[in-house]
Amino acid sequence: MSQSTESTTESNPFTKPGFIIAAALVVALVAAGIVIFLLPKGQSNAEPAPASSSVGASPASSKSADVAGESVCGLPSSTETALGAAPKSKWELVGKMAAPTDPKTFGPGLTDGSGFRSCFAHSPTGAVYSAVNLVALGSSKSQQMNIDLADKLMVPGAGRDAAKQQAATFDPSTGSSDTVQVRGFLLKSYTPAEANVDLAFQTSGGKLFHAVLPLEWLDGDWKVKVSDAGQLINDVAPLSDMSGFIAWAGV
Numbered sequence: 001m002s003q004s005t006e007s008t009t010e011s012n013p014f015t016k017p018g019f020i021i022a023a024a025l026v027v028a029l030v031a032a033g034i035v036i037f038l039l040p041k042g043q044s045n046a047e048p049a050p051a052s053s054s055v056g057a058s059p060a061s062s063k064s065a066d067v068a069g070e071s072v073c074g075l076p077s078s079t080e081t082a083l084g085a086a087p088k089s090k091w092e093l094v095g096k097m098a099a100p101t102d103p104k105t106f107g108p109g110l111t112d113g114s115g116f117r118s119c120f121a122h123s124p125t126g127a128v129y130s131a132v133n134l135v136a137l138g139s140s141k142s143q144q145m146n147i148d149l150a151d152k153l154m155v156p157g158a159g160r161d162a163a164k165q166q167a168a169t170f171d172p173s174t175g176s177s178d179t180v181q182v183r184g185f186l187l188k189s190y191t192p193a194e195a196n197v198d199l200a201f202q203t204s205g206g207k208l209f210h211a212v213l214p215l216e217w218l219d220g221d222w223k224v225k226v227s228d229a230g231q232l233i234n235d236v237a238p239l240s241d242m243s244g245f246i247a248w249a250g251v
Contacts, residue, residue, distance in 0.1 A: 091250025
């Protein structure tokens with residue numbers, strides 16, 4: 001794929017304190033692929049999971065989420081609460097993963113010199129764009145990117161503190177060389193304060209999986225909610241097909 005294209009369409013590391021996005025997602029997906037062959041017949045298919053209720057917004061973050069919906073970089077907000085079709089998107093490679101980009105409408109509205117992307121619209125589409133970009137940022141296996149992810153794109157709390165500590169000692173040479181790409185999404189729930197985005201992925205080996213990213217609107221941007229135990233998203237689960245998801249991919 002060119003740099004940008006057009007399209008219309010052993011344990012789970014997510015449970016470790018301070019989940020490090022780079023490499024951990026791929027490791028989890030590959031591990032989930034192995035589990036498929038160990039499941040009893042009839043249990044290899046997983047429906048999109050309900051959003052986790054184990055992570056609640058702190059009083060301080062809830063208060064921040066109630067303020068005016070404009071993003072920190074001035075992207076427009078929306079009163080819509082659902083997204084039933086794939087947005088027409090321009091895609092760019094971020095590391096090894098394709099991510100949607102619309103800097104003037106949905107985000108990322110800010111991209112620094114290192115390629116770190118932030119600032120997404122306060123809207124259902126902005127939340128979905130944010131979720132994909134957050135995962136894509138980690139595909140670069142950059143230590144600085146992981147430090148920035150923990151510092152800037154996680155909701156404050158004990159889980160984020162642990163993530164920042166792990167990011168400081170992150171070794172980019174570790175992890176799997178396999179790649180994953182987003183293949184679709186399902187906006188499971190949305191309010192102006194929070195969103196739960198279920199993303200479907202496909203590994204370079206052709207296996208399909210999904211995971212839910214719980215996002216919170218905080219300080220003018222979408223950020224990932226992390227529990228004190230460090231759980232970033234719901235467990236990665238295998239999929240037999242894309243039923244229930246809206247197809248959306250850039251590569």
